[in-house]
Structures are given as structure tokens and as C-alpha cells.
Amino acid sequence: MNIIVCLKQVPDIRNGLQIEESKDHIREAGLNFKINEADDYALQEALLIKEKFGGEVIVISVGSDRAREVLVYALAKGADRAVHVRDEAIAGSDGFVVAKVLADVIRRLSYDLILTGVQSEDEAQSYVGVAVSTRLALPHASSVTKVEVVNAKKIGVEREMGGGQLEVMEIPLPALLTIQSGICELRYTTLLKIMQARKKEVKILRAQDLTLDRTELGNDGSRLKIVEIGFPESKRGEIIAGEPREAVIKLIQRLQTEAKVL
Numbered sequence: 001m002n003i004i005v006c007l008k009q010v011p012d013i014r015n016g017l018q019i020e021e022s023k024d025h026i027r028e029a030g031l032n033f034k035i036n037e038a039d040d041y042a043l044q045e046a047l048l049i050k051e052k053f054g055g056e057v058i059v060i061s062v063g064s065d066r067a068r069e070v071l072v073y074a075l076a077k078g079a080d081r082a083v084h085v086r087d088e089a090i091a092g093s094d095g096f097v098v099a100k101v102l103a104d105v106i107r108r109l110s111y112d113l114i115l116t117g118v119q120s121e122d123e124a125q126s127y128v129g130v131a132v133s134t135r136l137a138l139p140h141a142s143s144v145t146k147v148e149v150v151n152a153k154k155i156g157v158e159r160e161m162g163g164g165q166l167e168v169m170e171i172p173l174p175a176l177l178t179i180q181s182g183i184c185e186l187r188y189t190t191l192l193k194i195m196q197a198r199k200k201e202v203k204i205l206r207a208q209d210l211t212l213d214r215t216e217l218g219n220d221g222s223r224l225k226i227v228e229i230g231f232p233e234s235k236r237g238e239i240i241a242g243e244p245r246e247a248v249i250k251l252i253q254r255l256q257t258e259a260k261v262l
């Protein structure tokens with residue numbers, strides 16, 4: 001079973017983030033980047049299916065030079081081939097363009113299954129996977145929490161429906177699934193394997209290698225414009241100073257006189 005996995009590199013914001021003065025981008029300087037969590041699970045699921053049924057796992061990322069790292073990571077974990085679509089002409093692309101580019105690349109490959117993450121951690125549009133399936137006229141299931149290969153022509157999936165409900169489906173192959181984080185247990189790779197994977201080939205595709213016109217890429221091809229991003233207004237709490245007994249008395253007084261809830 002040949003499986004394609006779409007991987008997005010996202011900022012690791014555990015140490016916080018800042019927004020550029022233009023207010024339409026986060027400041028990248030000083031940030032670390034990593035594989036999108038749901039994509040890591042999609043990759044792991046693909047590798048587990050390959051372990052059982054054979055075939056190859058091909059990973060694709062659309063992004064700047066640094067996105068190569070997620071492909072190296074995937075090769076270290078056991079992916080067979082990696083494709084990096086990178087070109088200045090693609091910078092500034094919205095999800096509509098990213099999906100078009102991914103579909104354009106995937107069309108030339110031989111595959112049974114395409115996996116994407118259910119959503120990205122940074123933009124979280126949950127759009128790209130479904131848009132790729134539409135462009136390729138493939139059946140799809142989203143928020144998938146379990147995959148079972150029935151035979152070479154069919155898979156069974158379980159998907160989350162919200163409110164704790166699950167839907168069980170059978171889907172003919174080829175198909176596209178958007179994978180939910182936690183679908184399987186992640187296996188970790190080693191630094192040595194990552195060093196070795198750096199020597200493996202990552203096929204680079206430029207704008208001229210796509211069947212898309214340059215006007216369909218980047219800002220020109222995008223349908224969306226980011227007007228402004230920002231942090232939600234923080235409603236800071238107040239710490240009432242003093243010894244516990246004294247502080248509790250002050251708190252009760254304020255709940256009576258200011259908040260008028262007591």
C-alpha cells in the first residue's frame with residue numbers, strides 16, 4: 001500500500017510568540033519550528049500500515065527552506081521518499097493555493113492512500129486535506145481516529161463526530177483521510193537517525209515544475225488576506241496581598257461591596 005503523507009512545519013510556541021509590527025504575521029526570529037502534531041500522528045499511522053502491508057510512504061511539504069527539517073524527520077522515522085515544494089513564488093499562499101500545489105504534486109505519484117493532519121496547530125483551518133481530496137476527486141473522511149485496511153481496495157475508518165460519538169465507515173481506495181492526534185502511539189526517532197536522514201535525498205520542486213501558472217501561486221493566487229492577528233485581551237486577575245486570614249477577609253469584603261455577590 002503506497003501512502004502519501006502531507007506534512008506542515010509549524011512554530012513551536014511553547015516559549016511564547018510575538019507578532020510583527022505589520023500585525024499580519026507572527027515574528028519568526030527566535031522561534032523554533034517543528035512538525036505539526038497531527039501530521040506526526042498521520043506519519044506514524046502511515047508507517048504502521050507500511051509495516052503490516054508493505055508499500056512505501058512518501059512525504060510532501062510545501063514551505064520555505066526550513067520546512068526541509070520535517071521531511072528529514074520523516075525520513076529518519078522510516079519514510080521512503082520526500083518531496084519539498086519550495087519557491088519564493090509560493091510564499092504568501094493561503095490554504096487554497098497550498099491545496100492546489102499539493103494536489104498538483106500528488107497527481108503524478110502512484111498512491112492508495114493520502115493522509116493529512118486534521119488541522120494545523122498554527123492556522124487551524126482544517127481545510128487543506130479536504131481541499132486536496134476535492135481537487136483529486138477522492139473520497140475522504142475527516143477527524144479519523146482509527147484505520148483498518150480491509151483489503152487492497154478498501155479501508156475501514158472510525159471518525160470523531162463530537163459529543164463523544166463515533167462514525168464507522170468503509171471507504172474505497174484511493175482515498176484521503178485527515179488524521180486526528182492520538183490515533184496511534186508515536187514512536188520516537190534518534191538523533192543518529194536524523195543525522196543519517198540528512199544525507200538522504202529530498203526531491204525539490206520549484207514553481208516551474210508545477211503545472212500551475214505563477215499567477216495561481218502566492219499572494220496572486222490566494223483568496224484570503226490576513227488583515228490582522230493578535231492576542232485575545234487578557235483579563236488579568238488580581239492578587240490580594242497579605243497573610244491568608246487577612247487576605248480572605250479582604251476578599252470577602254470586596255465580594256460584598258464591589259462584586260455584590262455575597
Ligand SMILES: Cc1cc2nc3c(=O)[nH]c(=O)nc-3n(C[C@H](O)[C@H](O)[C@H](O)COP(=O)(O)OP(=O)(O)OC[C@H]3O[C@@H](n4cnc5c(N)ncnc54)[C@H](O)[C@@H]3O)c2cc1C
Nearest residue numbers: 006062092093094095116117119120123124125126127128
Ligand atoms: C493570506 C495568507 C498568506 C499566508 N502566507 C503564508 C506564508 O507566506 N508562509 C506560510 O508558511 N504560510 C502562510 N500562510 C498560511 C498557509 O497558507 C497555511 O498553511 C494554509 O492556509 C494551510 O492552512 P492551515 O495551516 O490552517 O492548515 P489546515 O488546513 O489546518 O491543515 C490540515 C493539514 O493539511 C496539511 N498541510 C497544511 N499545510 C501544508 C503544507 N504547507 N505542506 C504540506 N501539508 C500541509 C497538513 O497535513 C495539515 O495537518 C498564509 C495564509 C494566508 C491566509
